[in-house]
Amino acid sequence: MTTSTDNNPVHPMGADAQPQGPLQGFKVLDVSIMAAGPWTGALLGMLGAEVIKVEPPDGDGTRWVEPTQMGMGTNFLCMNVNKKGITLDFKSPQGIEHAKALVAQSDIFIQNFRVGVIERLGLDYDSVKKINPRIIYCAISGFGEVGPLSKAGCADYIMQAYSGFARTNGPPGETLEAFRFTGFLDLTTASVATEAVLAAVLEREITGEGQKVEVSMLEAAYEIQATRMAEILGAKECPEPMGSQSRGLVPDRAYPSLDKEIFVTAHNDEEWGRFCLAMEQPQLQQDPRFDTNAHRVAHREELDQLLMPIFAKRPALWWLRTFERHRVAAGLAHQFETFRYHQQVTENHMIEQVHTQDWGSVSVGGLPWHFSGTPCRITPAPRPGEHTQTVLGGLPS
Amino acid sequence: MSALQSIRMVELAQGVAAPLATLRMHDLGAKVIKLEEDAGDWLRQVEPQMPGQTMSAAFFELNRGKLSVKLSDHPGNAAAQLRHLLRDADVFVTDKTDAQLGDLGFAKPEDSLLLLNPKLIFVQITPWGDQGPWKDKPGSELTAQAMAGYTRYLSREALPACRLGADVAGAGSGIFAAQAILAALIARRRNHQQGQKISISLLNSLLSMKSIHLAAQTNPDHYSGPRVGGANYPPEKGWMTKDEPIFFAFGGSVGAQGRPGWVKFIEEAGFNRLLDDKRFDPIGRNSTGYGAKVQELKAEYEREFSRYSGEELVEMIRKYAGNAATYQSPAASIRHPQTTALEVVREVHAKDGQRHEVRAYPARFSNMKLTPTGVAPELGEHTQVVMNEFQDPTV
Numbered sequence: 001m002t003t004s005t006d007n008n009p010v011h012p013m014g015a016d017a018q019p020q021g022p023l024q025g026f027k028v029l030d031v032s033i034m035a036a037g038p039w040t041g042a043l044l045g046m047l048g049a050e051v052i053k054v055e056p057p058d059g060d061g062t063r064w065v066e067p068t069q070m071g072m073g074t075n076f077l078c079m080n081v082n083k084k085g086i087t088l089d090f091k092s093p094q095g096i097e098h099a100k101a102l103v104a105q106s107d108i109f110i111q112n113f114r115v116g117v118i119e120r121l122g123l124d125y126d127s128v129k130k131i132n133p134r135i136i137y138c139a140i141s142g143f144g145e146v147g148p149l150s151k152a153g154c155a156d157y158i159m160q161a162y163s164g165f166a167r168t169n170g171p172p173g174e175t176l177e178a179f180r181f182t183g184f185l186d187l188t189t190a191s192v193a194t195e196a197v198l199a200a201v202l203e204r205e206i207t208g209e210g211q212k213v214e215v216s217m218l219e220a221a222y223e224i225q226a227t228r229m230a231e232i233l234g235a236k237e238c239p240e241p242m243g244s245q246s247r248g249l250v251p252d253r254a255y256p257s258l259d260k261e262i263f264v265t266a267h268n269d270e271e272w273g274r275f276c277l278a279m280e281q282p283q284l285q286q287d288p289r290f291d292t293n294a295h296r297v298a299h300r301e302e303l304d305q306l307l308m309p310i311f312a313k314r315p316a317l318w319w320l321r322t323f324e325r326h327r328v329a330a331g332l333a334h335q336f337e338t339f340r341y342h343q344q345v346t347e348n349h350m351i352e353q354v355h356t357q358d359w360g361s362v363s364v365g366g367l368p369w370h371f372s373g374t375p376c377r378i379t380p381a382p383r384p385g386e387h388t389q390t391v392l393g394g395l396p397s
Numbered sequence: 398m399s400a401l402q403s404i405r406m407v408e409l410a411q412g413v414a415a416p417l418a419t420l421r422m423h424d425l426g427a428k429v430i431k432l433e434e435d436a437g438d439w440l441r442q443v444e445p446q447m448p449g450q451t452m453s454a455a456f457f458e459l460n461r462g463k464l465s466v467k468l469s470d471h472p473g474n475a476a477a478q479l480r481h482l483l484r485d486a487d488v489f490v491t492d493k494t495d496a497q498l499g500d501l502g503f504a505k506p507e508d509s510l511l512l513l514n515p516k517l518i519f520v521q522i523t524p525w526g527d528q529g530p531w532k533d534k535p536g537s538e539l540t541a542q543a544m545a546g547y548t549r550y551l552s553r554e555a556l557p558a559c560r561l562g563a564d565v566a567g568a569g570s571g572i573f574a575a576q577a578i579l580a581a582l583i584a585r586r587r588n589h590q591q592g593q594k595i596s597i598s599l600l601n602s603l604l605s606m607k608s609i610h611l612a613a614q615t616n617p618d619h620y621s622g623p624r625v626g627g628a629n630y631p632p633e634k635g636w637m638t639k640d641e642p643i644f645f646a647f648g649g650s651v652g653a654q655g656r657p658g659w660v661k662f663i664e665e666a667g668f669n670r671l672l673d674d675k676r677f678d679p680i681g682r683n684s685t686g687y688g689a690k691v692q693e694l695k696a697e698y699e700r701e702f703s704r705y706s707g708e709e710l711v712e713m714i715r716k717y718a719g720n721a722a723t724y725q726s727p728a729a730s731i732r733h734p735q736t737t738a739l740e741v742v743r744e745v746h747a748k749d750g751q752r753h754e755v756r757a758y759p760a761r762f763s764n765m766k767l768t769p770t771g772v773a774p775e776l777g778e779h780t781q782v783v784m785n786e787f788q789d790p791t792v
Contacts, residue, residue: 021580022584025587043576066688067617067618067625069616070616075612075613077612078609146738146739147735153718154720157687158720160644161642161723161724164727164731165563165727168727170632171557178644179547179561180551183609184565186609188606191572192759192760196759202400202583203762203764211764214760222741222759226455226458226756227459227563228564229756230455230457230458232731233458233755234455235445235446238727239562243557246539254539263539264539265537265538265540267537269442271535293444331539331543331544332544333543333549333558334544336610340611343529348596348601362616363611363615364612365607365611366605369580369596370527370595372507372596373592374580374581374584374588
């Protein structure tokens with residue numbers, strides 16, 4: 001097996017590799033399934049913690065979720081990097097005892113069972129902290145642990161609907177469009193959970209005390225919509241779909257050119273001035289309809305009527321080079337095959353190939369942060385129960 | 398007690414990513430000094446503004462509780478101010494490129510910053526990464542979404558592009574930056590007070606968050622279904638009911654085996670003709686929600702769903718262990734009783750007594766009771782105070 005690292009992009013390494021990163025020395029017990037919980041464990045593993053993923057005897061459901069690659073769900077392959085894998089049967093007393101023994105050795109515990117289930121297993125926070133008072137207990141739920149929907153099931157696309165996320169996407173005049181399935185809000189939840197766990201770990205470094213951390217998909221969905229939620233709370237305006245345009249900035253949209261769309265943004269009046277020069281329309285800069293962002297937002301349709309015929313005269317690549325010369329943010333739309341080998345993506349390790357023993361090579365998202373002093377790396381997901389004997393064999397008898 | 402009570406952060410950044418990261422550090426107890434140049438953070442000018450004020454609603458939310466210092470218009474003085482503030486800081490978060498930091502007196506920024514302050518955690522957030530041919534190229538939320546292929550999974554190839562309405566590149570990078578700061582602070586406590594540099598980029602964040610799609614498209618056994626359908630799929634708008642669209646799935650996930658609960662739901666709703674339709678597969682992997690046959694079977698569902706309201710269907714589906722929700726507006730969602738129960742929306746108070754609604758820290762801790770505080774500063778509001786506190790000779 002091989003894996004990748006910031007310092008050494010590809011070298012022989014498997015799921016047994018010694019963790020490295022700022023969390024080196026920390027142990028995580030991850031009994032979560034599907035995506036939001038597992039990617040929390042994966043992020044902590046990427047940060048250098050030793051993560052033990054516990055699966056039921058019939059495996060995490062993502063092993064069968066389509067699409068598969070050489071028979072293994074690709075969801076499983078990407079959501080469980082940087083982990084050791086063990087199998088425990090929580091329906092048996094022995095399985096629960098093993099889990100509790102592992103809890104005693106862990107710094108962080110991650111679970112995303114529906115509210116009520118974890119109590120029946122005896123792995124709720126009150127039970128776990130009796131075993132290990134220093135543990136950081138991360139409970140991930142769909143709608144939170146209190147309230148009328150606390151026991152309702154959830155998943156990414158449900159939260160896209162519930163949280164309003166889908167209601168801000170789509171062409172102007174439409175009412176909604178969901179982001180076709182990336183599990184985006186699952187991963188957002190994992191990201192927020194990781195942040196909160198790290199805050200609790202830091203607190204423990206100071207006080208010596210563990211605590212429970214509750215994270216819901218709902219609150220995470222609001223966090224990723226931070227600016228849109230601010231408009232509702234601060235300006236009493238509800239955002240709506242605007243195609244490629246943004247509500248607050250003009251120009252900031254895709255313009256059709258002679259051949260395809262060019263995506264352009266001017267963040268402030270200085271960039272607006274350079275945008276006007278790039279468009280060879282210097283007179284627009286001081287036009288009172290367009291001289292401030294507030295005026296441009298108020299007159300966005302007039303401005304677009306002026307700009308559209310100009311964009312239409314030249315191809316997107318011409319505009320791209322022109323905006324680059326004038327230091328205005330501009331770009332083209334890409335897709336997997338055009339960005340996966342793009343020099344900017346590869347040089348910054350934004351996508352990594354992990355080479356598994358049984359399921360071939362798979363592309364996963366690269367490390368989201370690059371630490372100069374405590375570099376991290378990505379290792380492949382474990383085979384089913386690959387480390388059960390090693391891990392359980394190391395428990396005190 | 399909160400984790401960052403003795404931590405001082407300096408932010409020289411605009412927009413969404415860095416300000417969101419430092420906002421959350423403020424919520425955790427850190428002191429955040431926001432440095433601004435010229436006309437200030439561009440987010441100040443973004444619409445909509447708060448009623449009766451010249452303050453962007455987004456700027457207010459992301460910058461409450463921070464101290465604003467306006468850097469000198471004279472480059473030499475600005476560099477001296479920055480140097481002075483960073484000498485004893487714990488964390489420096491910036492969206493400046495290496496070249497721009499060089500203009501502020503920090504050539505080879507990582508080396509020079511850590512030489513100035515060896516314990517400093519230096520977080521650099523760029524659009525495209527700090528290596529490669531685009532390391533100095535300007536970028537934005539929109540251009541990052543387009544580059545990361547996000548626009549491919551909205552709209553349809555022949556139609557005008559759509560972006561995600563949420564600023565996912567900025568907010569996602571902000572969350573990753575917050576993680577990185579906390580992880581580096583933990584490492585610093587255990588590692589003889591050593592600081593380090595952390596690189597984050599909008600594009601990197603979006604691609605990391607797209608891991609499911611990347612893996613799905615590597616070499617799938619079957620090239621079908623919503624994860625790999627890409628631009629060939631029509632826009633996804635759920636299933637229409639008598640009054641509003643809903644989303645639903647049995648079995649808990651895309652492609653999971655949801656047939657048992659689905660059968661009970663179908664029987665209660667009186668959609669029995671679907672039970673005999675062979676396109677609804679026997680284990681429910683492809684047909685009881687957002688499976689591979691979602692487009693083929695959509696019309697069949699909608700014919701039956703037209704007899705019920707969205708809320709009625711959601712209630713029935715949940716009764717049989719399915720997942721479902723109506724498509725709410727963000728405004729309806731944040732005022733929903735469930736959101737209220739979680740106390741997501743709180744109030745902060747301005748000096749004049751005016752109250753402002755903001756969102757609380759997006760997680761809750763059993764030991765740390767976090768309460769949002771502070772309002773957003775005017776440009777340069779705290780310049781004198783901060784520079785006096787740190788005895789800056791240039792002021």
